[in-house]
Amino acid sequence: MNAIEIRNLTKTFREKRAVDGLSMTVPQGAIYGFIGENGSGKSTTEKLICGLIQPSGGEIKLFGKDHRDQGVRSQIGVLIEAPGCFPNYTVWNNMKLQAANLGLKHEDEEIRRVLHLVRMDGAASNKFKNCSLGMKQRIGIAFALLGNPALLVLDEPINGLDADGMRIMREILLGLSRRGTTVLISSHILGELEKIATHYGIIRNGKMLREMTAEELNANCPTYVALKTDDMEKAQAILQRAFGRADMDKQTGEIRVYNVYAEDVAKYLFGNFGIAVSEIRTAKISLEEYYINLMQEGRK
Amino acid sequence: MNENVKTGDFGKRLKTMLKVDARRMFTMPAVYIMLAISLVLPVLILVMTSFIGGADPTTGEAAATFTSVWQAIGSAGGNAMSMDITSMCNINLLYFLVAIFVCLFVGDDFRSGYVKNLFTVRSKKLDYVLSKTIVLFAASAGMFLLYFIGAMIGGGIAGLSFDVAAVGASAGGIVACMISKVFFALVFVSIALTLATVGKQKLWLSILGSLAAGMLLFTMIPMMTPLNAGALNVILCVLGGPIFAAGLGTVSNVILSKTSLV
Numbered sequence: 001m002n003a004i005e006i007r008n009l010t011k012t013f014r015e016k017r018a019v020d021g022l023s024m025t026v027p028q029g030a031i032y033g034f035i036g037e038n039g040s041g042k043s044t045t046e047k048l049i050c051g052l053i054q055p056s057g058g059e060i061k062l063f064g065k066d067h068r069d070q071g072v073r074s075q076i077g078v079l080i081e082a083p084g085c086f087p088n089y090t091v092w093n094n095m096k097l098q099a100a101n102l103g104l105k106h107e108d109e110e111i112r113r114v115l116h117l118v119r120m121d122g123a124a125s126n127k128f129k130n131c132s133l134g135m136k137q138r139i140g141i142a143f144a145l146l147g148n149p150a151l152l153v154l155d156e157p158i159n160g161l162d163a164d165g166m167r168i169m170r171e172i173l174l175g176l177s178r179r180g181t182t183v184l185i186s187s188h189i190l191g192e193l194e195k196i197a198t199h200y201g202i203i204r205n206g207k208m209l210r211e212m213t214a215e216e217l218n219a220n221c222p223t224y225v226a227l228k229t230d231d232m233e234k235a236q237a238i239l240q241r242a243f244g245r246a247d248m249d250k251q252t253g254e255i256r257v258y259n260v261y262a263e264d265v266a267k268y269l270f271g272n273f274g275i276a277v278s279e280i281r282t283a284k285i286s287l288e289e290y291y292i293n294l295m296q297e298g299r300k
Numbered sequence: 301m302n303e304n305v306k307t308g309d310f311g312k313r314l315k316t317m318l319k320v321d322a323r324r325m326f327t328m329p330a331v332y333i334m335l336a337i338s339l340v341l342p343v344l345i346l347v348m349t350s351f352i353g354g355a356d357p358t359t360g361e362a363a364a365t366f367t368s369v370w371q372a373i374g375s376a377g378g379n380a381m382s383m384d385i386t387s388m389c390n391i392n393l394l395y396f397l398v399a400i401f402v403c404l405f406v407g408d409d410f411r412s413g414y415v416k417n418l419f420t421v422r423s424k425k426l427d428y429v430l431s432k433t434i435v436l437f438a439a440s441a442g443m444f445l446l447y448f449i450g451a452m453i454g455g456g457i458a459g460l461s462f463d464v465a466a467v468g469a470s471a472g473g474i475v476a477c478m479i480s481k482v483f484f485a486l487v488f489v490s491i492a493l494t495l496a497t498v499g500k501q502k503l504w505l506s507i508l509g510s511l512a513a514g515m516l517l518f519t520m521i522p523m524m525t526p527l528n529a530g531a532l533n534v535i536l537c538v539l540g541g542p543i544f545a546a547g548l549g550t551v552s553n554v555i556l557s558k559t560s561l562v
Contacts, residue, residue: 050420053560068423070313078420080562084413086324093327098417100323103308103316143417153420 001064003028003151003182004049009058011044011206018044020206021058026184026199028063031177033197034186035291041206042186043080046153049184050078062151074102077149079157083140087129091120091139094128095146102147114142119168133160141169145176152176154185158192170196190288202291204298221285225262226254228279235275242268254279313424317431320418324405325435334401338394338443339450342372345389346454368467369455373448374477374527376468391447391481392521395488398440399510402492406432407503415561425556429549432493433486437545440485448478469528476529479538484525486541488514490548497552500561 004026011019019041026032036042047053049060051067060067067073085094092111099107115121118138123131131139137160144152152173158166166189173183173196187193200217202209212220226249229235236255239246243265247256257265262280269275308316325331349365366372371386409415422428455462464471492510499506524537 047560047562050416051423052416052419052562054558070423073423074421076420078416080416082413084416084418086408086412086414088329089327093323097320097323097414100316100319101418102421103312 001028002026002061003030003063004032004184005059005061005064006045006049007059009045009048009060010056011041011048011053012056017206019048019055022203022206022208024201024208024211026182026201028182029177029180030199031173031183031185031197032199032201033190033193033287034184034201034203035190035193035287036186036203037295040203042203043155044206045203046078046080046155046184046186050076050080050153052080075150077144077146077152078154079137079140079144080153080155083128083136083143085128085136085139085143087127089128090124091115091126091128091131092124094139095124095143098143098146104147110146114145115139117145117172118142134162134165137161138165138168141172145172148181150181152181152183152185154183156187157185158187158189166192190291191286194287200287202294204295209294209298217287217290221287221290222258223282223284224256224258225260225265226252226256226281226283227262227265227277228254229269229275229277231275234273235269238269238273238275239265310424310427313422313427314430317422317427318434321431321435325439328405328408330401330404331439334397334439335442335446337397338446341393342391342447342450343454343457346372346451346458346460349385349389350458350460366458366460369451369460369462370464370467370469370474370527372451372455373474374481374525375522376473376527387522391444391451392518394440394443394447395485395518395521396511396514398436398443398485399488399492399514400507401439401443402432402436402489403496403499403503403506403510405436406493406496407499407501407506410500410561411503413562419556419561426549426553428556429493429497429552433489433545433549436489436493437486440489441482444478444482444485467527473526473528473530476531476534477525477527480525480529480533480536481521483534483537483541484521486545487517490545490552491517494548494552494555497555 002025004024006022006024009019009022010017022041022045034042044053048055049067051073062072065072095111096107099111104110115124118141120135120138120142123135123139128136128139137157141157144154158169161169170192173185177183177198185193198214200214201211232255236246236248239255239257243257243260245258249256262282266277266280269277346366346369366386372390374390375387409418418428464474491513492506495509495513496506499509525533
């Protein structure tokens with residue numbers, strides 16, 4: 001069964017279509033990286049899933065049931081934009097409210113557990129407004145984890161987190177995924193997302209541009225050899241003829257040749273044409289690069 | 301220990317929502333401020349008006365002021381409100397305070413973003429409306445009770461008469477008057493609650509709307525809840541208040557269900 005199934009979802013704000021016939025499928029237990037430019041409709045889609053705004057059309061199913069079903073809704077943990085906490089209350093009191101809202105039996109134990117998970121044990125007595133941005137994000141995640149939800153909806157949860165915070169977040173999400181929790185996570189920090197996501201959905205102008213698994217992304221992101229020589233123009237022309245494709249990376253000033261071995265390229269250039277390679281490395285197209293290319297293609 | 305959320309039936313859901321609102325009520329400084337104002341306000345009004353006195357600026361005649369402590373609770377006869385100080389500065393002022401408090405209490409849910417946590421796990425908005433109405437009604441009842449106590453203290457300090465018959469009322473009538481007033485507060489609670497769900501993050505809008513609605517209803521209060529209230533007044537308020545609240549509660553429920561919450 002899929003954790004989230006969306007068909008032809010639309011949301012119109014006055015004349016603007018924020019979500020435009022979007023369809024997406026998030027399998028149960030997946031960590032689904034939801035990617036898109038600012039204003040592409042990610043947050044709106046997440047709010048629609050959580051029932052915080054009403055769709056103009058389409059269908060949202062969570063675990064096979066309508067997203068308005070009370071039984072299903074009680075299984076969602078959410079962090080959208082900023083954590084919904086009362087600024088003048090302590091972290092503990094804020095969490096007690098949410099624990100009561102969820103109807104948890106052992107509130108104190110559960111609050112201590114989730115605060116410990118996000119390494120915020122010591123912040124319980126702090127007023128929420130006095131917490132730093134990073135602390136607030138972690139507390140927001142602790143909020144979302146209360147009651148062990150089956151589905152986590154996280155909108156930009158790693159924003160404001162330091163390196164340690166990101167590592168902790170990664171560990172938590174991977175641990176949850178292993179236990180069968182489904183995570184829908186949107187983020188602009190694609191390098192971080194790439195480390196954890198099992199599925200991806202790329203959204204543009206409210207429409208789903210591409211949905212794929214991490215394996216499919218891997219297949220779409222070839223390895224390449226990046227090199228520098230003393231005669232770049234000549235080398236590029238030779239490599240283009242020999243290997244079919246050799247791109248000049250304007251940012252790094254390197255020539256890129258795809259799906260080849262570094263040793264073969266260096267030997268070929270020097271052995272046949274006497275062109276010495278000064279620098280050479282093997283790399284792989286990252287999610288970020290793939291995403292940027294996809295967006296540029298879309299614009300064209 | 302990990303535990304999953306209990307979804308429950310209507311009763312259980314309402315119970316958990318009431319627990320949330322009761323907790324908020326007791327941890328919110330505004331509640332204690334409102335209760336303190338309710339207690340202190342009648343003391344200040346009775347003591348200051350008795351000691352200062354004054355003249356009507358238009359006629360130059362001595363202004364009508366408090367002669368009996370019960371005037372701070374209401375006026376007998378059930379006539380429409382007159383414009384003297386005893387009619388303007390009495391327990392009926394609390395209705396405005398109740399309206400402001402409702403807007404603050406509900407508006408805070410939206411302004412802090414707490415509604416995201418609340419409504420993500422709660423698809424039935426009726427629980428929210430019902431729980432808010434009950435909790436805010438209880439708080440307003442507390443405010444009316446404290447005002448009553450404050451009036452007794454203020455009257456004692458100002459040396460006002462406690463003679464019930466002198467103001468054309470009876471002890472039973474005053475009890476009935478207080479019961480009527482407390483239940484009439486449900487009208488203000490539900491109006492402010494509905495406007496707060498319309499205004500959401502825009503607290504100023506819900507407060508202004510509630511005060512404007514309160515001004516329209518203000519002249520009705522002395523007629524509905526006179527000092528010598530009888531069974532009819534009590535029945536009208538005890539039944540009418542909840543019926544009015546149920547009607548506007550339905551409207552609030554529809555607003556929350558059909559509009560964006562964030």
